[in-house]
Amino acid sequence: MRRDHRPPHPLLRTASVRALEHAALAVTGPGALMDRAAAAVADAAERLARSLPAGTPVRAFCGPGNNGGDALLAAMMLRERGFDARAFELAEACAGSNSPADAARVREQARRSGMTPARIESLAGLRELLDPAPPAPAPLVLDGLFGIGLARPLSGLAEAFCRLVDELRPPLVAVDVPSGIDADTGAIVGGPGAAAVRATLTVTMIADKPGLRTGAALDHVGELRIEPLGVTGARSDGILFTRADAATLLPGRPRDSSKGSFGSVLVIGGAAGMAGAALLAGRAAQCSGAGKIWIASPDGPVFDPGQPQLMTRSVNAPFERRATIVAGCGLGADSRAEALLARILDSGLPMVLDADALNLLALCSPAGHGTLPVLTPHPLEAARLSGSEVGEIQADRIGAACTIAETRRAVVVLKGAGTVVAHPDGYWAIVDSGGPALATAGTGDVLAGLIGGLRAQGLSAWEAALLGCWAHGHAADRWAAHCGHAAGLSAAELPELARGALASLHFARNE
Numbered sequence: 001m002r003r004d005h006r007p008p009h010p011l012l013r014t015a016s017v018r019a020l021e022h023a024a025l026a027v028t029g030p031g032a033l034m035d036r037a038a039a040a041v042a043d044a045a046e047r048l049a050r051s052l053p054a055g056t057p058v059r060a061f062c063g064p065g066n067n068g069g070d071a072l073l074a075a076m077m078l079r080e081r082g083f084d085a086r087a088f089e090l091a092e093a094c095a096g097s098n099s100p101a102d103a104a105r106v107r108e109q110a111r112r113s114g115m116t117p118a119r120i121e122s123l124a125g126l127r128e129l130l131d132p133a134p135p136a137p138a139p140l141v142l143d144g145l146f147g148i149g150l151a152r153p154l155s156g157l158a159e160a161f162c163r164l165v166d167e168l169r170p171p172l173v174a175v176d177v178p179s180g181i182d183a184d185t186g187a188i189v190g191g192p193g194a195a196a197v198r199a200t201l202t203v204t205m206i207a208d209k210p211g212l213r214t215g216a217a218l219d220h221v222g223e224l225r226i227e228p229l230g231v232t233g234a235r236s237d238g239i240l241f242t243r244a245d246a247a248t249l250l251p252g253r254p255r256d257s258s259k260g261s262f263g264s265v266l267v268i269g270g271a272a273g274m275a276g277a278a279l280l281a282g283r284a285a286q287c288s289g290a291g292k293i294w295i296a297s298p299d300g301p302v303f304d305p306g307q308p309q310l311m312t313r314s315v316n317a318p319f320e321r322r323a324t325i326v327a328g329c330g331l332g333a334d335s336r337a338e339a340l341l342a343r344i345l346d347s348g349l350p351m352v353l354d355a356d357a358l359n360l361l362a363l364c365s366p367a368g369h370g371t372l373p374v375l376t377p378h379p380l381e382a383a384r385l386s387g388s389e390v391g392e393i394q395a396d397r398i399g400a401a402c403t404i405a406e407t408r409r410a411v412v413v414l415k416g417a418g419t420v421v422a423h424p425d426g427y428w429a430i431v432d433s434g435g436p437a438l439a440t441a442g443t444g445d446v447l448a449g450l451i452g453g454l455r456a457q458g459l460s461a462w463e464a465a466l467l468g469c470w471a472h473g474h475a476a477d478r479w480a481a482h483c484g485h486a487a488g489l490s491a492a493e494l495p496e497l498a499r500g501a502l503a504s505l506h507f508a509r510n511e
């Protein structure tokens with residue numbers, strides 16, 4: 001049963017945000033959006049300051065563009081509210097730049113009120129500000145160096161600023177986007193070795209952005225607040241797939257049903273030494289609610305004594321006519337596996353391809369399939385599928401997932417921080433669950449099994465991929481929250497935790 005629910009959570013790329021900004025400015029007039037953005041930053045900083053020692057000073061770092069304008073105006077507002085607020089600019093980051101109109105207006109306003117940003121010329125000056133000698137209190141920092149206008153890697157004092165923030169970890173409010181992060185991709189501009197600010201809190205303007213929800217950004221954004229600034233009409237480029245979305249996809253469970261009503265899953269994998277991979281996928285399919293599960297291993301039957309309901313089957317037997325295939329978990333890479341994959345691809349059955357199946361698929365040229373398959377690559381597998389490098393995948397996770405989805409005509413689940421799900425027709429979502437607890441062997445097998453089990457229950461490839469990813473991520477998040485620690489989750493625990501995550505959606509439907 002499906003229910004209508006609130007509209008999806010939109011994610012807007014920079015071009016869309018700028019289009020909205022221009023349309024809004026035509027109505028509000030110059031400066032209005034910056035006033036609202038600065039007030040939102042000042043409010044957020046004031047709230048954060050309540051958890052800090054009384055008298056904590058505010059130090060705003062202002063870049064040459066409107067991001068700097070937001071921060072400078074916020075600092076002026078905070079000073080009016082009684083804070084010891086001062087503004088600074090970094091010599092090299094401002095060299096030769098002409099401020100855009102809004103920022104120039106705020107700079108003029110600051111000059112008249114005696115708050116012209118002081119220029120920092122050296123690393124020593126920067127350190128003195130961020131790490132003042134006691135008894136001078138440590139500051140609350142506003143990062144207004146760069147926002148959606150960041151055009152190249154941070155360098156010089158801007159880079160040094162990020163390194164010092166990493167070292168000192170001051171309470172820090174990032175304006176719009178943590179400086180150094182690409183608002184479209186979530187990558188650090190310049191790659192993993194380049195610098196980006198690590199925020200306690202990011203206040204982002206007009207709309208949520210994909211680059212705040214995936215990849216390296218997840219270690220930089222901190223808590224995220226979205227401030228629409230009164231701007232409406234956002235047309236999303238993609239969506240954040242949330243618990244509320246997941247609740248609309250939960251397969252129904254009519255009273256008048258039997259095991260035949262909830263589909264069959266055939267897990268193909270678990271070759272010698274890797275039997276556990278297939279068993280994890282099978283257990284997960286079971287916990288997703290699928291009616292019947294078979295495991296077919298190229299090296300003979302693998303039996304799960306703790307889960308005797310999982311049936312075994314010969315890989316040489318004809319595939320069950322209405323089964324959903326989950327293939328690749330511990331399948332191996334030999335000629336037998338290759339032949340098996342060819343049979344699977346020819347079957348036209350709904351399928352989820354993971355791990356070894358993806359590595360073998362990478363060797364085949366893209367071909368059409370009977371029904372849309374789901375591919376679940378991690379970044380290395382995605383690189384193999386697209387003939388590129390992991391660095392290129394991680395530099396634009398959404399772009400990479402969309403490209404593979406299009407060329408392979410499949411729903412692609414690009415795993416990793418901020419899992420991206422892409423459809424061959426060009427739409428995409430980032431899943432709003434999951435975390436580092438999942439960074440351990442076998443969790444991918446569980447994900448493949450969950451998606452396969454949901455697919456077998458009648459969800460489309462797109463729906464099953466989204467719901468499977470959400471349940472998988474939420475299960476791990478809940479476990480980590482319960483333990484207070486994100487390390488030590490074993491893949492074998494995950495299927496039952498995911499079952500709990502799916503069950504919790506019954507309540508979300510009524511919220």
Ligand SMILES: NC(=O)C1=CN([C@@H]2O[C@H](COP(=O)(O)OP(=O)(O)OC[C@H]3O[C@@H](n4cnc5c(N)ncnc54)[C@H](OP(=O)(O)O)[C@@H]3O)[C@@H](O)[C@H]2O)[C@@H](O)CC1
Pocket residue numbers: 017018021033034037063064065066067068069070092093094097098100145146147148149150151152153154155158175176177205206
């Ligand atoms: N749109 C909205 O929703 C609203 C936007 N608002 C705010 O405006 C922000 C966008 O402002 P923006 O367009 O002026 O860009 P911004 O990020 O300030 O940087 C551009 C400047 O930085 C420079 N520069 C770039 N990279 C550099 C580097 N590595 N190292 C050194 N310099 C570098 C670049 O120089 P150039 O590349 O031109 O040489 C240019 O001078 C947005 O994030 C939000 O905070 C709100 O006020 C209201 C609503």
Ligand SMILES: [K+]
Pocket residue numbers: 067143144145146147174175176177178179
């Ligand atoms: K910023």
